[in-house]
Every structure is written in structure tokens, then in C-alpha cells.
Amino acid sequence: MCTAVTFLTNDNIHFLARTMDFSFELEARPVFIPRNHKFNSLVAGTKFATKYGFIGAGRDIDGFIFADGFNEKGFSIASLYFEKNAKYSTVTKKDSLNISSTDLVSWALGNIESVAEFEERYHELNIVEVINPLLQVNVPLHWIISDKTGATGVLEITKKGANFYRNQVGVMTNSPEFSWHMTNLNHYANLQPTEFEQKKYGDYVTVSDGPGSGALGLPGDFTSASRFIRTSFLRQYSSRTKGVKNGVIAVLHILNSVDIPKGVKITPKNVSDYTQYKGIMDLNNLTYYLMPYEDSALTKVDLTKQLLEQAKVITF
Template sequence: MCTRVFWNDNPIAKVASRSMDWEVSDEPQLWFYPRGLDRSGGPQPDAAAWQSTYSSVALSMWNVGTSDGMNEKGLAAHALFLDDIQPPAGTGLPTVAMAMWVQYVLDNFSTVAEVVQHVNDFELIAPPIRGQYMGAHLALEDPSGDSAIIEPIDGVMVVHHGPEFTVMANSPDYDDQLANLARYAPFGGELTPPGDITSLDRFVRASYFRHYLPEPTTIQETVAGVFRLTQNAAVPPGAPYSNGGVYPTWWHAAADVTNLSYYFWSTLSPSVIWVDLAALADGTELLALNPRQDELVGDATSAFEQSKLLYG
């Protein structure tokens, strides 16, 4: 359960924010991945193999794969949960596990258009992680303001491509989300914004308040603007869904794809941190940082550089 918002029509910067909602903490770890890393689409025998063309900063989920991130070209990618996915199967193409989908994109492509062009170059699979099914759809944006939503549905990679696709939540699929949005003002209908925590309502609420965002005058106001939107769509601790499950928001991230700054805010902390990817982009070592440390606040780039690990 998550929400993503992209603010691409302001005069300051193209910035996206997303929240991570889950039953338990995904124990996010922040990584810097240099160019030239040998990669695999998973442990399966037919996994795709590649070498990273672009460096990136990314968040891992339980140290498995990548759930969110941005590369040195300003291409950002966000994996959000989507139920009942059915990716194309039996294609004979190399496979990429769902947990590696974001990193595959960040390693290999520089723009949203490139990703869309190559969306069928591999076969996406969804093995369980920690015994849990992990279906997902992907949101993308880049410094031009371009955006795309990619969903593996009924054996087809369904793509919504264009700068108008600025909001994404979870199930149902994107076409159904857009149809529901059309029931509300100012998107064609007359209903006022809903206040529930369901995916449908979060999608409408994020779209509604994004529509009315006042024009920012600084980069600080721009980043704060998208953070406010995902905060508005956040799920408070203990709030139950209709099925009785509780999936609170654990963190928010923001990608400034214009200035290559990546932000992280744990909902257990009052402090936002950020990393300057432009300063790290030419680095050759794999770096790691626990972004949930209580003492971290503000620019954490130097702390990131001090957390050096050997790849592999």
C-alpha cells in the first residue's frame, strides 16, 4: 500500500514523492550503486544479466532488490504494490524478478521513453519475498517532466505514458483508478474528495490536492509540496482497512530529478535527510546508509560516503 505523486508543472524543479505503507517495516537501507556493477535479475537459472550503465541511489526492501530510487541521469522509479498481476509468461526471454525491476530500470536507462521502448525486452516474474506475494506496478519520471505507469496485467505490460500521469496508488489497476477519479471534481464529476485510507480514495485525494498546489518560489517549497501530498495520503499507525489489516506508512521518499537530490523521511522521526547524487555519481565504491538513524538530519551525503561496503 503506497502513494506516488509527481509535480512536473512548476517552474522550480521536477520532483516526485512516494510513501511506503506495509504491515511491518520493510527495514529500508539506502544504497549508492556505482556504474559497472555486474547485475542479475534474480537467483533463477534464466535470470537476465547486465552491467550497470548508470550510477544510482536506491532503497532496498529487507535488503532484497530495490523498491525506489533515482539514477545519475535523473530517471526515477518507484515500485508500488499491485494485487493479482499477471505478467507475460513463456516468452523465452531472460527473466527479472519483481524485486529487481526498479534496479534494472535505473541501471540501464536514462529516460522514461527509453524504459517504455524496452518494456518487453525481458520477462517479469513475481516470486514471493519472505513468503509473501509481491506483485507491483512501476511509476517513472525524468527531468523532462515525462512520466509513465507500467502494469503487468493479463499477460500484457500495460503502459500509460505521458506527463499527465502524475499520481499512482495501489489496486485496482490504473484504468479503474482513472475511471473512479472522473467521478470527482475537478476531474469531471461532482463529488468532493474522500477521506478514507483505501487506494481508490488516496488516489483521488492526492490528485485533488496536487491540482491545487500553489506555485513554489524555492526548491525547499517544491520538495515540501510533494511531501505534503504523500503525507495527506499517508496511513496513520493502527488505522485498519476494511479487511481488518493494518498497513501504516513507514516512510516517505522524494526524488528531485532536476537537481539529483534524493530525500528520505521516516515516519518514526521528525527529521528529513537527503543525499546529493550529483556529488556521488562518479564514485566507484558501493556505499550504504541506514536512513532511519535517529541522529541523521539534513544533508546525509557525507555519512553515506563513510558507510563503505564491498560489493558481493
């Protein structure tokens, strides 16, 4: 059901990356959206335009819908499932931009320059309950945002209203709410990359079976709570290497720890929920890397000056 993580190299390259875990075949691919592109919201009568060009993982369903991406300013966003917690407005508002949950990524990438600006402007939006034509449900989502400075936040809209959190750990998964995950992280303060010291019980001194004892208790299942703990631990202690290539490799190793193969997580509808793709966004060099389930090779798309001069949507 998706895991997102930020990562910083020693030479200050900022990444936002995610797994797209879902049972419905999304068939997402990298897409370039130019400046001044017009979007029709799923909310009837609402339209909005892009100020900035961007690249995202999307699909054309009578207009493009995006799960994640970054724009020319180095701002990025990813939507993750927020089942049983997301609660949107049931009415439109005259003084707001009325959009659906699946429109928010497109709006943000087309109009927001930084995490700070997003925090100021998300109040302009009224996220409205509307049936998505592809999924045939009102899609329950929450969002992680980051920019080229490394600032990171989370937006959740629940029955208590809209909540914006500063994301201090650079990780997000699914339900429960982000604040719950942060509290739960306190229960795993024993985890460490080094070995535990020998302990004495009476006259007996413990002997380790081998290396890795510092991570005893690290959860390995695919629940949202366990993926949040596992990713937070690996992000914290993974070596901060230098360079784009080494940074991408480091991020992939973290994402591989939460990769869900087909067949090991079956939904109540008896279909496989699996990692359909891994997306890695380099926010300083403006590059999107996508790895689909069926291929271990990365598709690389750069948001170049030449691409930004294009006036048409380009699907890769």
C-alpha cells in the same frame, strides 16, 4: 499500500515522491549503487549490470532490492503494490531478460535514461513469477516512472499482458488498474479549490458554514481509489512555488494527506499497514530525501560527481 505523485515547481524542478505503506517491516534506507555494478536476479541464472549510478531506497537481502530511486540521468521509478491484478510469466524466455518483479527497479535505474527509453525497452523484459525470500510471496507490483523533463508513465502487467500508460495526472496508487482510476476521476469533476456559489431553493438562499465547500465530497479514507482522488486534487491545486526547499515542503504537504498512522489500518492478519517512509526525489538536482515513520526530519543524499566516481555500494 503506497501513493506516488509527481510535482513541478514554477522554476521547473521535477519531483517524484511516494509513501511506502506496508505491514511488513521493510527497513529501507538510501543506498548508492555505482556504475557497472552486477545484480543477481531472483530468477535463477539471470544477471544484469548497471550502466548508470543511482540512489534508491533499498535493503540488502543477499543483494540489494529497491522500492524506488533515481539515477544520474534524472530518470526515476517507484514500485507500488498491485494485489490481485499483477500477473507474470510462469516460464523463462530465451530471447528476453528474465527477472522478478522486485528486480525491475534495479534494472531500470541502472540502464534507462528517460521515460521514452523505458517505453521502448521494457519489452526486453520477461517478468517471471518467483518467490521473494523476504516477503515469501510472488510480489505483485506495478510501476510509476518519471524523468527530469516531467514525462511520466505507468507500467502494469496483468493477465491481459503488459500495458504502458502515459500518466497525465502524475499520480498512482494501488489496485484496481490505472485505467480504472482515470475513469473514476471523472466522477469527481465537481471538486474545486474555490467556494460554491449560493443557491436558491424556493425563497431560501443557502448560507455556507465556512470555507472549504469546494472540496465537499473529497474522499478521506485510505483505500487506493480514495487516495488517488485526494492526491490528484491536491497536486492539481497546490501552489507551484519556487526553489528546492519550497518544492520539497509542497510535496510533503501532499504526501501528508495520505500518510497512514500505525493502528488505523489493520490487515486481515491483524497487523498494522502504515506509512513506513516518505521518499522525495529531486530529478533535476539529483537529490533523495527520505523521512522514516519514527522521525520528522529528512535524510538528504545527493548524487554528486564525487559519489559517482565511487566503485563500491554505499549505504546511508
